[in-house]
Amino acid sequence: EAGVTQFPSHSVIEKGQTVTLRCDPISGHDNLYWYRRVMGKEIKFLLHFVKESKQDESGMPNNRFLAERTGGTYSTLKVQPAELEDSGVYFCASSLQPNYGYTFGSGTRLTVV
Amino acid sequence: AQSVTQLGSHVSVSEGALVLLRCNYSSSVPPYLFWYVQYPNQGLQLLLKYTSAATLVKGINGFEAEFKKSETSFHLTKPSAHMSDAAEYFCAVQGGKLIFGQGTELSVKP
Numbered sequence: 001e002a003g004v005t006q007f008p009s010h011s012v013i014e015k016g017q018t019v020t021l022r023c024d025p026i027s028g029h030d031n032l033y034w035y036r037r038v039m040g041k042e043i044k045f046l047l048h049f050v051k052e053s054k055q056d057e058s059g060m061p062n063n064r065f066l067a068e069r070t071g072g073t074y075s076t077l078k079v080q081p082a083e084l085e086d087s088g089v090y091f092c093a094s095s096l097q098p099n100y101g102y103t104f105g106s107g108t109r110l111t112v113v
Numbered sequence: 114a115q116s117v118t119q120l121g122s123h124v125s126v127s128e129g130a131l132v133l134l135r136c137n138y139s140s141s142v143p144p145y146l147f148w149y150v151q152y153p154n155q156g157l158q159l160l161l162k163y164t165s166a167a168t169l170v171k172g173i174n175g176f177e178a179e180f181k182k183s184e185t186s187f188h189l190t191k192p193s194a195h196m197s198d199a200a201e202y203f204c205a206v207q208g209g210k211l212i213f214g215q216g217t218e219l220s221v222k223p
Contacts, residue, residue: 004156042213042215042216043157043203056210091156091157099209099210104158
């Protein structure tokens, strides 16, 4: 079984640019999550999809962040425009059951300069 | 609200020595608790989980953790450290979504 795939693995962009991160969950996993770790801080929840619907987006920091999951398969997280404080590692996870049995991807390291 | 606190952002042990990584939790309901590990350039991997069954939980790679309600702790241990254990370790509590601690970086000296 393929795991959760994220790409790119690294991205360096300038402040004000747009970046789109992608996550491919394990096939059949309806639940997809985004988490973020800003340097030196704890890993924090961003949002939770059930199929294509946003179940919980309470962790999204502001309206510069837009997450989508068209068709309930892969998900994208767009940051527009990027700010310096958006730098960090963005993790995606998926699960069969809600909030249980997560499998995490390797993460995307985003650096905004 | 639920939370976890990991004591010590960096822990260094010698190869063959005991590994002890500390985690204390706060929860108003019986918690589900987890330990994850992140090796360099890899994703988060589940080491073990406590879901209200046995209080001593055994995980992968020789790690185990004991749930102590009276101390609100869920410390991670391994009797003998290997060089390959060098990684960052995260304690987490299930509060709907996963809530992580700040992480503890473990280094193992030869």
